[in-house]
Amino acid sequence: MATLAERAKSLRPSASKMALDSVGPVVLAIGLTLLLHFVVGPAVGHSGTKILLDMGINIVLAVSLNMVNGFTGQFSIGHAGFMAIGGYTAGIVTYYGGYKLFGTTNPTGGFLGAGQWLFALSCIAGAVTSGFFGYLVGLPSLRLKGDYLALVTLGFGEIVCVLLTQSGAVVPASGIDAVPAWQLPYHVGGAVGFSPLPFYTNLFWVYLFVCITVLFAYRLKESNHGRALLSIREDEIAAEASGIAVTPIKVRAFAFSAAFAGVAGGLYFHLLGALPKPGELGFQKSFEIIIMVVLGGMGSVSGTILAAIVLTILPEVLREFSDYRMVVYALALVLMMLVRPQGLFGIREIWELGRERRKKARGSR
Amino acid sequence: MSAALHVDNVSIAFGGLKAVSDFSLTLREGTLHGLIGPNGAGKTTVFNLLTGVYQADHGTISLGSQRMNGLKPNQIARAGMVRTFQNIRLFGDLTVLDNVRIACWSRTTTNTLAALFRTPAHMAEEAAIAERARELLDIFDLLPREREQAKNLPYGAQRRLEIARALAMDPKVLLLDEPAAGMNPQEKIALRGLIRKVREQFGLSVLLIEHDMGLVMDICERITVLDHGEVIADGEPSAVQRNPKVIEAYLGAPNEED
Amino acid sequence: MTTLVQTLIDGVALGSLYALIALGYTMVYGILRFINFAHSDIFMLGAWFSCTIAGLLGWAVGTPPTWAFIVVLLAAMAACGLLGFIIERLAYRPLRSAPRINVLITAIGVSLFLENFGQLPKIFGNTPTKMPALIPDIALGSFAGVRLSLVNLIVIVVAVVLMGALEWLIYGTKLGRAMRAVSYDTKTAALMGIDVDRVISITFVVGSALAAAAGFLQAAKIVAVQQPAHVSWVQLGLKAFVAAVIGGIGNVRGAMIGGVLLGLVEMLGGAYLSSELRVVYVFTMLILVLLLKPEGLLGKTTVEKV
Numbered sequence: 033m034a035t036l037a038e039r040a041k042s043l044r045p046s047a048s049k050m051a052l053d054s055v056g057p058v059v060l061a062i063g064l065t066l067l068l069h070f071v072v073g074p075a076v077g078h079s080g081t082k083i084l085l086d087m088g089i090n091i092v093l094a095v096s097l098n099m100v101n102g103f104t105g106q107f108s109i110g111h112a113g114f115m116a117i118g119g120y121t122a123g124i125v126t127y128y129g130g131y132k133l134f135g136t137t138n139p140t141g142g143f144l145g146a147g148q149w150l151f152a153l154s155c156i157a158g159a160v161t162s163g164f165f166g167y168l169v170g171l172p173s174l175r176l177k178g179d180y181l182a183l184v185t186l187g188f189g190e191i192v193c194v195l196l197t198q199s200g201a202v203v204p205a206s207g208i209d210a211v212p213a214w215q216l217p218y219h220v221g222g223a224v225g226f227s228p229l230p231f232y233t234n235l236f237w238v239y240l241f242v243c244i245t246v247l248f249a250y251r252l253k254e255s256n257h258g259r260a261l262l263s264i265r266e267d268e269i270a271a272e273a274s275g276i277a278v279t280p281i282k283v284r285a286f287a288f289s290a291a292f293a294g295v296a297g298g299l300y301f302h303l304l305g306a307l308p309k310p311g312e313l314g315f316q317k318s319f320e321i322i323i324m325v326v327l328g329g330m331g332s333v334s335g336t337i338l339a340a341i342v343l344t345i346l347p348e349v350l351r352e353f354s355d356y357r358m359v360v361y362a363l364a365l366v367l368m369m370l371v372r373p374q375g376l377f378g379i380r381e382i383w384e385l386g387r388e389r390r391k392k393a394r395g396s397r
Numbered sequence: 398m399s400a401a402l403h404v405d406n407v408s409i410a411f412g413g414l415k416a417v418s419d420f421s422l423t424l425r426e427g428t429l430h431g432l433i434g435p436n437g438a439g440k441t442t443v444f445n446l447l448t449g450v451y452q453a454d455h456g457t458i459s460l461g462s463q464r465m466n467g468l469k470p471n472q473i474a475r476a477g478m479v480r481t482f483q484n485i486r487l488f489g490d491l492t493v494l495d496n497v498r499i500a501c502w503s504r505t506t507t508n509t510l511a512a513l514f515r516t517p518a519h520m521a522e523e524a525a526i527a528e529r530a531r532e533l534l535d536i537f538d539l540l541p542r543e544r545e546q547a548k549n550l551p552y553g554a555q556r557r558l559e560i561a562r563a564l565a566m567d568p569k570v571l572l573l574d575e576p577a578a579g580m581n582p583q584e585k586i587a588l589r590g591l592i593r594k595v596r597e598q599f600g601l602s603v604l605l606i607e608h609d610m611g612l613v614m615d616i617c618e619r620i621t622v623l624d625h626g627e628v629i630a631d632g633e634p635s636a637v638q639r640n641p642k643v644i645e646a647y648l649g650a651p652n653e654e655d
Numbered sequence: 656m657t658t659l660v661q662t663l664i665d666g667v668a669l670g671s672l673y674a675l676i677a678l679g680y681t682m683v684y685g686i687l688r689f690i691n692f693a694h695s696d697i698f699m700l701g702a703w704f705s706c707t708i709a710g711l712l713g714w715a716v717g718t719p720p721t722w723a724f725i726v727v728l729l730a731a732m733a734a735c736g737l738l739g740f741i742i743e744r745l746a747y748r749p750l751r752s753a754p755r756i757n758v759l760i761t762a763i764g765v766s767l768f769l770e771n772f773g774q775l776p777k778i779f780g781n782t783p784t785k786m787p788a789l790i791p792d793i794a795l796g797s798f799a800g801v802r803l804s805l806v807n808l809i810v811i812v813v814a815v816v817l818m819g820a821l822e823w824l825i826y827g828t829k830l831g832r833a834m835r836a837v838s839y840d841t842k843t844a845a846l847m848g849i850d851v852d853r854v855i856s857i858t859f860v861v862g863s864a865l866a867a868a869a870g871f872l873q874a875a876k877i878v879a880v881q882q883p884a885h886v887s888w889v890q891l892g893l894k895a896f897v898a899a900v901i902g903g904i905g906n907v908r909g910a911m912i913g914g915v916l917l918g919l920v921e922m923l924g925g926a927y928l929s930s931e932l933r934v935v936y937v938f939t940m941l942i943l944v945l946l947l948k949p950e951g952l953l954g955k956t957t958v959e960k961v
C-alpha cells in the first residue's frame with residue numbers, strides 16, 4: 033500500500049473544496065460577527081446586547097472546556113481559575129499598559145481604534161498566560177490515571193483566588209508614574225477586585241473570539257489531532273497502543289483549553305468594567321460551565337453552544353427563581369447522569385444526529 | 398531468515414505470582430507463529446510485556462535491531478509492533494472509519510495549526526488517511542458499516558476492526574490475541590484466509606494467540622507453548638502436537654478446546 | 656519554642672479533623688474508585704445537624720450538661736450516616752457499571768445540591784449561625800504560654816477513639832474482612848458470596864458518620880457555622896481529600912497519617928510563613944506528592960490488568 037505522503041500528493045484539494053471547507057467558514061464567521069455588531073446589537077438595545085455578550089463569553093468558556101472534559105474525557109473543574117488568570121492579565125495590559133501608551137486608564141479611541149486593539153492584544157496576553165499555567169497544572173496531574181485532574185484543578189482555582197486576594201491595591205491613574213513598572217502587575221486590587229477597568233468589550237470582539245473558539249474546536253475535532261483526543265477519552269490503553277502519545281497531547285489540549293478560558297476572562301472582565309472579587313471566581317463559576325458541557329453533550333461542539341445559549345437566557349427569564357438556580361442545576365446534573373449520561377447530543381453534532389435518525393428509520397423499514 | 402522479533406529471558410511477577418518466567422522466542426521474518434497454552438498460562442501477559450503495557454523485571458526484547466525495553470506503548474507501536482486485545486478495546490462511541498483513521502495519526506506530518514487553518518496540505522493528508530482507512534476496511538469487509546459506531550458492530554466484526562486498526566499503523570510485527578474468540582465457524586474460516594492474505598500483502602510477521610487448535614495448527618508455521626508462565630515446547634506444529642509435555646499441560650486442564 | 660509546641664498541638668488537632676474526613680473519602684475511593692465530592696458537604700452538614708439538634712434540645716441557652724456534647728455528636732453522626740446511605744442508594748448505586756466520569760459528575764451534582772439546597776431560605780438559610788457552647792471554652796493547662804484547650808483535647812480524643820473503632824471494624828471483624836475483600840476485587844468478592852451492595856452501603860454510612868463527627872468537632876471549635884457553600888468549609892473538606900491522596904488513596908491508615916501530616920504542615924506554614932496562604936501549602940504538597948510518589952505515602956503501585 034502506498035504511504036500517506038504519496039497518497040496525499042495525488043489528493044490535493046480542488047479550489048472549490050478549499051473555498052467551501054477552508055476559507056468559506058472563516059468568511060462566514062466574520063460576516064456573522066459584523067452582522068451582530070452593526071445590525072443585531074443596535075436592534076436589541078442595551079439589555080439585549082448584554083445578554084448576547086454574556087452568551088458569547090459563555091460559549092467561549094463552554095466550548096473550550098469541552099476540549100478537555102468532552103473530547104479528551106478528562107475532568108477539569110477549575111476553568112474559572114484560568115478565566116481569572118486571563119482576566120487579570122488582560123486587565124493589567126489595558127489598565128496599566130493603556131496608561132503607559134495613551135496616558136489614561138479610560139477607554140481610548142472608537143470602534144477598531146487604538147484602545148480596542150490594545151484590548152484584543154490583552155485578551156491574547158491573557159490566553160498565553162493561562163495557557164502557560166494550564167500546561168504547568170496539567171503536567172503533573174495528567175500523567176496519572178484517575179480523577180486527579182479534577183482535584184488538582186479545583187485546588188488550583190482556590191490557590192488562584194487566595195493569591196489574588198493577597199495582591200496590592202490598584203494604583204490610581206495619578207500615581208502610576210510613581211510606581212516602578214515591574215511592580216505594577218502586583219497591584220491588581222486584592223480582596224476587592226481589580227477596578228475600574230476600561231469598558232472595551234463589545235459584540236464585535238466577543239463574537240470574533242467566539243468564532244475563533246468554535247472553529248478551533250470544531251476543526252480540531254474533525255482532524256486527526258482531534259480524533260486522537262477522542263480516542264483517549266474512549267480507551268486510553270487502546271489509544272496508546274495505536275501509537276498515540278497520550279500524556280503530551282492531553283497536556284496540550286488542556287493548555288489550549290485554559291488559553292481560551294483566559295480569553296473569556298479578558299472579555300468578561302472588560303464587560304463588567306471591573307474584575308470580580310477573587311472569591312467570586314471559585315467553584316460556582318466553574319460548575320456553571322461544567323453544566324453547559326455536560327448538558328449539551330461531552331464532545332459535541334454544537335451541543336455545548338446550544339446549552340450555553342439556553343443556560344444564559346434561562347436565568348434571565350426566570351429571575352424570580354434565582355434562589356433555586358443552583359439547586360436545579362445540581363439536580364439536572366444528577367438526573368442527566370441517570371437518564372442520558374452522554375448529554376443531549378453526546379459526542380455527535382446536532383446535524384449528525386438528524387442524519388443518524390433518518391438512517392435508522394430507513395434501516396428499520 | 399532473519400528475526401523480526403527476538404525475545405530473550407523475559408520475566409514478570411505480580412506480587413508473589415510469577416506470571417511469565419524466562420520467556421524466550423524468536424519470530425522469524427514473515428512467519429506466522431502461534432503462542433498457545435492453557436488459560437492463565439501467561440500468553441496475554443507476554444503481549445503486554447512486548448507492547449510496553451507492563452515492564453519486564455528482566456530480559457530483553459528487540460524488534461529487528463531495535464531494543465524495545467523501557468519504551469512506552471506508543472513508541473513501540475510506532476516502531477512497528479502492534480497488537481489487538483483479547484477483551485476487544487475499540488473506541489466504542491466513534492465510527493468504524495474513525496477507529497481506523499485514528500491509528501494513522503502516528504504516520505501523519507501536518508501539525509495542529511495546519512488542521513485549524515485547513516491548509517491544502519492538511520486537507521490532502523486527511524483525504525489520504527480516509528482513503529487508506531477505507532482500503533483497510535474493504536479488506537476486512539467492513540466498508541459498508543463505516544459510519545456505524547464501533548460498539549454496535551457484531552462481535553466478529555469488532556475483532557476484524559481491531560485487526561484493521563492495527564494494520565493502519567504499518568506494522569512489521571502483528572500480535573493477535575485470540576482473534577477468533579467468539580466467532581462462528583464460517584467467520585473463523587474467513588479469518589484464516591484474511592490473516593494469510595494480510596501477511597502476504599503487508600509483509601508481516603505474525604504472533605498469534607489462539608485457543609482454537611484447528612486454526613493454529615492449520616495456519617502457523619511454528620508454535621511456542623506456554624504453561625504456568627514457562628515455555629514448555631517450541632517448534633513445528635506437528636512436533637509440538639506430539640510433545641508429551643504439551644499433551645499433559647492440556648490434559649491437566651481439559652476444557653481448553655472449543 | 657513556645658510557638659512551636661503550640662503550633663504542633665494545633666496542627667495535630669486540625670490534622671485529626673482532616674483524618675476523620677479523609678477516612679470517608681478513602682474508604683469510598685478504595686471500593687468504588689471515585690472522588691466522592693459530596694463527602695465534604697456531608698462534613699459540613701454534620702456541623703449544621705449538630706447546631707440544629709443542640710438547638711432543638713434546648714441547649715442553645717444556659718449551661719448544657721457536660722454529657723450534652725456526646726448526645727449531639729452521636730445524633731449528628733446518625734443523621735449523616737442516614738444521609739450517606741440515601742445518597743448512595745439514589746445517586747450512586749444506579750451507576751455501578753457506568754463509566755467513571757459519569758459517577759464523578761454525579762458526585763459533583765450531589766455536592767452542589769447539598770450546598771445549595773441547604774442554603775435555601777426555607778432550609779438552613781444563608782446566614783451563619785452560632786453553635787451552642789456544648790464544650791466550655793477553657794484551657795486545661797497553660798504552660799509557659801502553651802495553651803491546651805478543652806476543645807482541642809476533645810477533638811483529638813474523639814478522633815483517636817473513632818479511628819481506633821474503625822481500625823477494629825476493618826481489621827478485626829467479619830464485616831471488615833468483607834470490606835477489604837470488596838475493595839481488593841469487587842467481582843471476586845461477589846463471587847465468594849459477599850453482598851457487595853450491602854458492604855458499599857455500610858461504607859457510606861460509616862464514612863458519613865465520621866465526617867459528621869468532624870463537622871461537630873469543627874463547629875464546637877470555631878463556634879460559628881457558616882452557610883453551606885461557604886469557602887472555608889468546602890476548603891476544609893477538600894484539604895481532607897488531599898490528605899487522603901497524600902496518605903495513599905484507598906488506604907485507611909494512610910488517610911490517618913496523611914491527615915495529621917497535612918494539619919502539621921498547614922499550621923507550621925501558617926505560623927512561620929504566612930497564615931493567609933494555608934491553602935497554597937496544602938495544594939503545593941499535593942502536587943509534590945503527585946510528582947514524586949503518585950500512589951501516596953502508604954499506597955501501593957498497582958498494575959492495571961489489560
Ligand SMILES: Nc1ncnc2c1ncn2[C@@H]1O[C@H](COP(=O)(O)OP(=O)(O)OP(=O)(O)O)[C@@H](O)[C@H]1O
Nearest residue numbers: 411416435436437438439440441442443958959960
Ligand atoms: N496486572 C496483573 N496483576 C496481577 N496479576 C496479573 C496481571 N496480569 C496478569 N496477571 C496474572 O497472570 C496470569 C497470566 O494471565 P494471562 O492473562 O497472561 O493468561 P493467558 O494465558 O492470556 O490466559 P487466557 O487464555 O485465559 O487469556 C494470570 O494468573 C493472571 O491473573
Ligand SMILES: [Mg+2]
Nearest residue numbers: 440441442483
Ligand atoms: Mg489471554
